[in-house]
Amino acid sequence: MSAIGLSTDKLEPFVKAYEVKNIAGDIKAAAKLLQDRTGPGSDFLGWLDLPSSTPEKLIDEVKEAASEIRSNAEAFISIGIGGSYLGARAAIEFSKHSFNNQLVPAKRKAPEVYFAGQNISSDYLSDLLDIMEDRQVCLNIISKSGTTTEPAIAFRILKSMMEKRYGKKGAKDRIVVTTDRAKGALKQVADEEGYKSFVIPDDVGGRYSVLTPVGLLPIAVAGIDISEMILGARTFEGISKTNDIEENPACLYAATRKLLYEKGKQIEILSSFHPSLHYVAEWWKQLAGESEGKGGQGIFPASVDLTTDLHSMGQWIQEGQRNIFETFLTVERSNRQLAVPEFEDDGDALNYIAGKTLDYVNEKAYQGTAEAHRDGGVPNMTISLKNRSARTLGELFYFFEYSVALSGYLLGVNPFDQPGVEFYKRNMFRLLGKKI
Ligand code: PA5
Numbered sequence: 001m002s003a004i005g006l007s008t009d010k011l012e013p014f015v016k017a018y019e020v021k022n023i024a025g026d027i028k029a030a031a032k033l034l035q036d037r038t039g040p041g042s043d044f045l046g047w048l049d050l051p052s053s054t055p056e057k058l059i060d061e062v063k064e065a066a067s068e069i070r071s072n073a074e075a076f077i078s079i080g081i082g083g084s085y086l087g088a089r090a091a092i093e094f095s096k097h098s099f100n101n102q103l104v105p106a107k108r109k110a111p112e113v114y115f116a117g118q119n120i121s122s123d124y125l126s127d128l129l130d131i132m133e134d135r136q137v138c139l140n141i142i143s144k145s146g147t148t149t150e151p152a153i154a155f156r157i158l159k160s161m162m163e164k165r166y167g168k169k170g171a172k173d174r175i176v177v178t179t180d181r182a183k184g185a186l187k188q189v190a191d192e193e194g195y196k197s198f199v200i201p202d203d204v205g206g207r208y209s210v211l212t213p214v215g216l217l218p219i220a221v222a223g224i225d226i227s228e229m230i231l232g233a234r235t236f237e238g239i240s241k242t243n244d245i246e247e248n249p250a251c252l253y254a255a256t257r258k259l260l261y262e263k264g265k266q267i268e269i270l271s272s273f274h275p276s277l278h279y280v281a282e283w284w285k286q287l288a289g290e291s292e293g294k295g296g297q298g299i300f301p302a303s304v305d306l307t308t309d310l311h312s313m314g315q316w317i318q319e320g321q322r323n324i325f326e327t328f329l330t331v332e333r334s335n336r337q338l339a340v341p342e343f344e345d346d347g348d349a350l351n352y353i354a355g356k357t358l359d360y361v362n363e364k365a366y367q368g369t370a371e372a373h374r375d376g377g378v379p380n381m382t383i384s385l386k387n388r389s390a391r392t393l394g395e396l397f398y399f400f401e402y403s404v405a406l407s408g409y410l411l412g413v414n415p416f417d418q419p420g421v422e423f424y425k426r427n428m429f430r431l432l433g434k435k436i
Contacts, residue, residue: 045203077116138175236398284400
């Protein structure tokens with residue numbers, strides 16, 4: 001039984017039921033390219049059966065490494081960018097306490113988790129070094145290519161800090177590398193220094209790698225049950241054997257996105273009503289943006305946090321240019337319940353909702369927003385998650401991976417490469433005077 005639902009009733013009148021039926025054949029054809037591994041980029045389809053094929057031995061090794069880090073570190077830094085960063089951050093922020101790093105250790109029961117290498121900000125890294133001053137630290141540097149500049153710079157700086165503090169041998173025992181099995185500068189460094197290493201499979205690209213050690217190690221360090229997450233992904237891997245629009249919501253999602261795009265809706269806004277989904281949306285933006293935005297095509301993936309952004313971007317969404325559609329991402333039940341208290345004087349006139357849970361109020365805010373945006377000319381649909389469990393998130397990861405891959409094939413592009421990312425790098429290297 002899936003923990004993910006997709007409701008499309010607010011696509012009417014923009015998308016008609018017969019149009020969805022008519023595109024079902026295209027979806028099946030795109031899915032066949034995926035399942036038969038005959039489409040563009042088919043060398044990078046390792047993620048397709050990753051949930052069912054990840055060996056228990058690897059999961060145990062990741063858990064063991066995580067448990068060693070948990071016992072040695074008060075703070076853990078995950079260094080990486082793009083696909084080597086966003087999945088872990090999404091999972092940790094989705095699953096854990098909203099103020100996880102601020103919890104007392106006895107409540108957190110895991111190290112504080114920080115991220116580095118996702119920018120080149122001197123202040124960010126200096127501030128992170130400040131935080132590390134009075135904490136025992138472990139690092140995980142993650143890079144598939146092993147040559148990405150941002151994490152490489154952060155690693156140099158943090159490695160220096162570690163070696164100064166723990167000595168070369170002590171630092172070695174606190175550093176884990178996740179990279180390619182054979183190539184790249186990071187692999188070479190890992191071999192030379194004797195760092196514990198995990199391998200990113202050759203056939204899994206960065207943005208599809210959250211269920212490899214890229215995501216699994218930091219997620220396990222944070223205290224999330226990675227076996228549960230993989231089980232969830234396995235559920236959706238099973239669902240994806242069916243490529244029927246009626247039975248596989250990933251197919252229906254890909255179909256409606258394509259129809260909306262053809263109707264001039266070039267921007268998709270992923271709107272969530274739970275702050276824990278902020279980085280899930282960031283992860284999704286990379287997945288969709290890098291997979292589909294090529295050859296002068298592709299939906300621009302954007303996101304907003306609601307109800308926060310109803311007081312900023314809400315105006316634009318309601319009445320701005322009508323080239324957008326919206327996908328709501330909702331959580332049916334929060335981990336913890338709070339209700340609006342009753343006040344005798346009712347000075348703030350809130351007694352009409354006294355006793356109602358915040359989940360109830362948030363749900364009404366979502367329903368009201370979905371209706372208002374539809375009436376304002378923004379077709380919308382809703383992906384609903386039953387809860388904030390690791391299993392549900394595993395399903396969601398696979399759901400998005402599968403539907404985005406389908407969307408890429410529907411557009412006729414290779415969803416597994418990202419040639420455009422090289423352009424800024426080439427210019428930056430030239431400006432930095434790198435010898436090539
Ligand atoms: O999806 C991708 O492949 C990219 O976004 C990469 O994840 C990102 O550029 C980081 O690359 P690497 O892991 O090689 O450092």
